[in-house]
Amino acid sequence: MSRNTLSAALNARLGNDRQSSKVPALRTLECIADVTGADVAPLEKLREAALLQAALSASAASGPPAWPEFAAPPAGLADDLLVTDFAYGVLEPLARGFVGRSHYIDAIDAAIEDPALPSGYILITGEPGIGKTSLMAELVRRGKWLHHFNIAASGASTTEAFLRNVCAQLVVRYALGHKVLPSRAGQDSLFLLGLLGAAAMRHASPLVIAVDAIDEAADDGRPGTNRLSLPRQLPDNVYVVVSSRGRNAYELDADRIRHIEIDDDSEANRADLLLFIETFIEDHAERMAGILRSAEQAGVDFTEQFLERSEGNFLYASRVLPEIVSGELPGLESVGDLPLGLREYYHRHWATMQSADPELFDELHRPVIQGFAVLHETSTEAIAETWDLPADRVRQAVATWHEFLNQARTEPGGTPRYRIYHKSFLDFLQSTAGIGSVEEQLLDFVDDAVDWDDE
Numbered sequence: 255m256s257r258n259t260l261s262a263a264l265n266a267r268l269g270n271d272r273q274s275s276k277v278p279a280l281r282t283l284e285c286i287a288d289v290t291g292a293d294v295a296p297l298e299k300l301r302e303a304a305l306l307q308a309a310l311s312a313s314a315a316s317g318p319p320a321w322p323e324f325a326a327p328p329a330g331l332a333d334d335l336l337v338t339d340f341a342y343g344v345l346e347p348l349a350r351g352f353v354g355r356s357h358y359i360d361a362i363d364a365a366i367e368d369p370a371l372p373s374g375y376i377l378i379t380g381e382p383g384i385g386k387t388s389l390m391a392e393l394v395r396r397g398k399w400l401h402h403f404n405i406a407a408s409g410a411s412t413t414e415a416f417l418r419n420v421c422a423q424l425v426v427r428y429a430l431g432h433k434v435l436p437s438r439a440g441q442d443s444l445f446l447l448g449l450l451g452a453a454a455m456r457h458a459s460p461l462v463i464a465v466d467a468i469d470e471a472a473d474d475g476r477p478g479t480n481r482l483s484l485p486r487q488l489p490d491n492v493y494v495v496v497s498s499r500g501r502n503a504y505e506l507d508a509d510r511i512r513h514i515e516i517d518d519d520s521e522a523n524r525a526d527l528l529l530f531i532e533t534f535i536e537d538h539a540e541r542m543a544g545i546l547r548s549a550e551q552a553g554v555d556f557t558e559q560f561l562e563r564s565e566g567n568f569l570y571a572s573r574v575l576p577e578i579v580s581g582e583l584p585g586l587e588s589v590g591d592l593p594l595g596l597r598e599y600y601h602r603h604w605a606t607m608q609s610a611d612p613e614l615f616d617e618l619h620r621p622v623i624q625g626f627a628v629l630h631e632t633s634t635e636a637i638a639e640t641w642d643l644p645a646d647r648v649r650q651a652v653a654t655w656h657e658f659l660n661q662a663r664t665e666p667g668g669t670p671r672y673r674i675y676h677k678s679f680l681d682f683l684q685s686t687a688g689i690g691s692v693e694e695q696l697l698d699f700v701d702d703a704v705d706w707d708d709e
Contacts, residue, residue, distance in 0.1 A: 462494075465494055
């Protein structure tokens with residue numbers, strides 16, 4: 255019996271009695287003691303400590319993820335702060351299921367503490383879906399760093415939104431005395447640099463800002479200027495941790511840069527992904543037991559095979575594993591049938607939906623998902639109006655595409671808005687799903703809807 259099968263079988267014995275607050279390793283130890291009749295006394299202290307830690311974690315996670323200092327900012331700064339938006343839209347969702355990454359966290363901490371780097375940028379690069387945003391979110395949660403997450407399909411990726419958000423965070427956290435931000439705060443980095451210098455002089459500890467997905471930020475087209483107007487030089491004791499798809503995706507121009515790459519084939523990344531897979535298997539022991547037995551009977555180690563099919567991609571694992579458990583992954587009869595990499599996963603979903611009902615796909619599902627790709631963050635009503643589709647059918651399609659969409663946080667009673675959940679899926683749609691023709695349709699729609707002044 256393989257290690258994964260044994261673990262799944264032991265966890266399955268807990269049935270409905272298993273406590274969600276227990277960590278997988280503790281559950282397994284208790285089952286081993288139960289099966290073997292071993293003395294459980296040595297486990298009691300571990301059990302109490304683990305349950306206390308889990309209870310504290312659950313208690314901390316139950317409230318709003320934004321820390322209190324930004325909960326009631328001066329009225330003049332409230333519209334500039336995006337902390338709550340990122341807390342609910344990024345930090346809270348990505349907190350679930352985060353594992354590992356100590357190798358990269360230690361490397362980032364070492365760079366910040368290195369006397370040879372008195373200030374500067376730490377650039378984290380990696381392929382789409384490798385887990386850069388999850389890592390950045392974890393760094394923000396741990397260090398309570400100032401932060402900005404660039405989301406291509408939203409208005410948060412503009413230079414003005416970034417500058418005003420970070421400047422407002424600096425003013426609030428370091429009590430810099432501004433009731434409102436001047437208009438120039440969102441135009442260039444001069445006001446930001448002034449705030450950074452003032453804040454850094456007040457505190458001995460490093461001032462760190464996390465900026466996720468610089469390659470998804472809007473390109474202002476200004477020569478000699480970084481995206482988001484990130485300054486080339488930073489005051490002493492100020493660090494900006496930036497993530498990007500790769501050095502070829504965006505070239506950051508700065509005097510001091512430390513580069514940390516998350517390589518999908520690296521030992522550290524594979525170890526973290528292996529831990530993610532094994533943790534998922536333990537947490538879904540009952541449902542995974544049959545799948546693991548089938549793999550074992552075929553002479554295949556499920557975990558190793560899955561690791562290879564994932565191509566080292568965390569997004570692949572976070573999407574495919576739940577679909578295996580729910581039975582929703584199309585064409586899966588054995589581990590060897592798993593899609594190879596993220597792109598094949600997208601393509602298989604697209605082809606399966608298309609073949610299930612070609613007419614419905616072309617009339618409803620294709621235009622709806624293409625609409626979100628073109629219109630970015632928008633509502634079902636806007637999609638329905640643009641493509642002249644019944645609103646209830648659009649809502650139906652949104653429910654079908656739910657795994658590929660994120661719902662934006664809206665005010666109570668507000669109209670729900672959605673966007674494509676990951677840039678890699680947006681790239682797939684742009685290259686595979688004929689987005690160019692949809693953009694032309696949208697221009698025609700605008701042309702027909704507007705009463706142009708021909709004078």
